[in-house]
Amino acid sequence: MWKPFGKINELIIGEDNNKYHINFLRIRNKKLSEKIPFIGNLHFIDQEEIKKFRTPKRTEEHASGRYLLHHMLRKYYPEIDCSSLEVCRNENRAPFFNWTNSRFKHIDLPNFSISSSNDYVIVALCNSEMSIGVDLEKLNQKRTDTLFDFISKGRELEQIKSLYGKNGNYNLNRIWTAKESILKSLRLGFSISPTKIEVLDNNYEFKSxxxxxxxxxxLINMILNLNEEYCFSIAYS
Incomplete structure (x- = not known):
């Protein structure tokens, strides 16, 4: 039976923090040679999906995210019967809750977003009237300049090149998380190009x-000091 690694922590940020909830959890570190753990006992698990996981690390990431999502749903929305829910994906692979029991179809469900990076998974949860997207990356995650044209164009592209020349991956990862959190909040994924969204203003600061x-x-973009420095972004409406 799968169990989480470490304790769940709450992250409170932004002036609208009463409108959403953010929790994070450390992911168990697994070697490639280790056995893939069984996670079928967890809520919101798609049995067909987990059959495709080929590494213990990927399995631990997925299990940690689903465990955290279930924990938060019980904590912040205790009136919802988790046993009558499943997690589905739209045409852009954006996840959402769905009732498995038609008797409850008239009850609106909260929206959520999940992101994992290296040692941590983070989940944001909000009511049905909002949209939300989060992304987490190690601040020193290695990138190359081949990413420039994929994520930006025009004025912002020149800004990114300038920032990369000064501090390498630092701001590039922050920009990446900002754009990915926005695409998640819009529930579009990479069905559109990140170049269509600008996150920097004329002063090289992140737009709010x-x-x-x-x-x-x-949009909130910030640095989290966990076991290492991570860049974190949340986009919501």
Whole structure:
């Protein structure tokens, strides 16, 4: 039976922190040679999906995220019967809750976003009237300049090149997390190019408000000191 590694921590950030909940959990470190753990006892597990996992690390990441999601749903939405829910994905592979019992179809369900990076998984949960997206990356995650044209263009592309020349991966990873959190909040994934979204203003600072095709999002981008430094972004409306 799978059990979590470490304790669950709550992250409280932003002036709207009463509108959403963020928790994070450390992921158990597994060697490639170790046996893939059984995680079928957890909630919100797709048995067909987990059959495709080929490494213990990927399995631990998925298990930690699903465990944390279930914990948060019980904590912040105790009125919801978790046994009557499943996690599905839309056409862009954005995850969402779905009732398995048709008797409850009239009850709106919260929205959520999950991200994992190296040693940690982080989950954000909000009510059905909001959208939310989070992304977490190690601050020193190695990137190459081949990423530039994939994530940006025009003025922002020149800004990224300048920042990369000064401090390498530091700001590149922060920009990456900002854009990915926005795409998650929009529930678009990479069905659109990240170049269509600008996150830097003229002063090389992160924008706090993003407007994409009439949809307005709030953006918070920050550094978290966990066992190492991580960059974290949350986008929500």
């Amino acid at each position: 408000r993003i407007n994409f095709e009439g949809k307005k999002l709030n």
